[in-house]
Amino acid sequence: MNITEKILARASGKTSVSPDDVVFVNVDKVMVHDVSGPGVMAVFEKLRKTGMKIDKIWDPERVWVAEDHFVPAADKISAQNIVLLTNFTKQFGIKKHFKYGMGQYGICHTLSHEEAMVLPGEVYVGGDSHTNTTGALGAFAAGLGHTDVAYVLLNGKIWFKVPETLFFKLNGKLPDHVMAKDLILKIIGDIGTDGAAYKTMQFGGIGISEMSVESRLTLTNMTTEAGAKSGIVEPDQKLRDYFAERGVTKYDEVHGDADAQYEKIYEYEGSEMEPIVAKPFSPDNTVVARDLSSVELDKAYIGSCTGAKLEDLRAAAKILKGKTVKIRTEVLPAAMSIFRKAMEEGLLKIFMDAGAVVGPPTCGACCGAHMGVLAKDEICISTTNRNFPGRMGHVESQTYLASPLVAAASAVTGKITDPRDIK
C-alpha cells in the first residue's frame, strides 16, 4: 500500500485497503473557519428542525477554529459572523480558536502547519477546499462541504472512497530562480484542472527530499486546483525537524510500502524547470513567465496560504531589497507568527522601503473578500492559488498566478518579469 492507503486503512481499522474501497474512517482533527463555521451552524439548525438534539459535539479537543476569510471584519455582517463563530466555540467547548487580534492567528491552512495542529499519519478534514495543503505533513488531509463537516463534528467519522494516487517525482533540485509554485503550476498545466479529480497527488523523489517543508506545502496546497482529493508527501528528517522546532516530537508516522502502487508516475527534471505563470482565467492556463513580458500590471499581491509563508516572503524580499515598486504592491503574511519572524528578519522593512504596503494576515483579496480587491479591467500578478473570473474582485479583472519571486520581480518592473531579468 502507498502512504494514503495505509493511513486510511489504519484509520478504518483494516489491515489493507485498495483504491475505490469505501471506508468509514475515524477522523483525528477537524477545522472550520469563518465561512464554513456559520455554514455548519446552518446545517445544525436544519437538523434541529427535524427534531435532532444537538447540545454537544463528538470531541471538542480535536476541533479547531480559524478566523481568516473576513478578518479584520470587512463589514457589519462579517463582524457579526465572528461573534457567531465565537459563540459556537464557547457553546461546544472548543478551546483552540485562533482569534484575530489575540496573539497567533492567520489563514487556517498556514496555522495547520505553523501551530502543528495536524500530525503525520493523521486523518484531517476541514471546511475548506485547500485543506489538502496539510498533506505535506504526511497526513491525509481533505476538504469537505458543510454537511459533511457537520457530520464529522457529530460523529468523528466520515466515509471516503480510497483514492487512486498519482505520483509526481521530481528528479534533482529546482534552480534558485524556480520555486515550488512554478513546479505545481507546471504540473497543473500538464494535467489540467480536473487532471487529478478524486485522486491523491503524492510528491517524491530527490528534488522533494531537497525541498523545505514550506515548499512542499505549496505543492500540496494547489493539488486542489488539479481537482485532487488530497495531496501528500512522505515524512522524512526535514519534517521531523520542522515539528521539533515547534516542540512536537510524538506522532505516529506512516510510510508507503516498498511495493506501493500508483496509478501513474510523472517525472520532472528539476534543472529543466522555469518560472511559470498561469494566465487568466484558469490555473492550468500556464506559460513560461518570459512569454508574458509585455503584460502590463496594475498590482502585485504577495499573500495567501499558497504564497505568503516565511520563505515566500524571504524570496520576495531578496528581489525587492533596494528596489522601488512600479505598481501598487501588497504583502500580507499568512499568519501572525510569520509576520513576527518577517519583522525580526527585517523583511517587512525591505517591503516598506520598496514602497509596498504590509497588511495583517487574512485570506483578504485572494478570495476577493476585501483588503485590496481588483477593479474592472485591472490586472494583478499574485502568489495566490486561483484566477477564475472575479476571484480577486471584479468579474472583468484579471489575475496571473506566479511564484513570490516572479510577483516581486514584476512589482519592480510593472510588467510580468522572470526573476533572472532583474539586475
Next chain:
Amino acid sequence: MEPFKKISSIATPLDKVNVDTDQIVPKQFLKLIQRTGFGQYLFYDWRYEKGVPKKDFILNDPAYENSKILLARDNFGCGSSREHAVWALDDYGFKVIISTSFADIFYNNCFKNGILPIRVPDEILQKLFSTKRTIEIDLEDQSIKADGIQVSFDIEPHWKKILLEGLDDIAMTLQHEDAIIRYEKSHKV
C-alpha cells in the same frame, strides 16, 4: 428532503468550462448565516449589472425561466468548497446538473441537498446542448431521454437511495451507525 422524482424540463445551457463556486455564489453572499434564499444570488456577477439583469446571460432568457436542469461544461463546481453554491442552485430551482465532469467536493455536496449531478461523455453533452426540447431524467432507470437521445448514466447506489427516498445523508448514516460499527468490529483482527 423531498424524494427525487422524474424530472421533465427544458435544460438551461451554460456554455462555460471550469465554473467555480465563486461564480455560482460570489463571496459577498457567504456571510449570510441562513441556509435558504440563496437562489437570488445564483451566478450573481454574471446575471446582474448594477442590480439590473443582463440580457445576454442565459438565466435571464425567458425561454429557460422554469428550467430544472442545468447543462454545464467540464469541471463544474471547482474552487472553494462552499456548500452555499449547491444551496443556491437548489433554491433557484435546479434539480439536475449535467456535465462531463464535476469537482469532487461540489459533487458530494449536491447529493446532500437533493440535487442530482450527472456525468455524461462529451458527445452526449454536445447533443443535449443542441436540443431545445424537454429533457426527461429518470433516476430509478438511470436514464436521460431527449429528442431522439436515450442514454443511461452511472450513480453510486448509496446516493441513488438517498435521493429516491429523500433521505438526509446524516440521518441515514446515523441510522446505520450501529450496523457499521458491528461490521467494523467483526472485521477487526
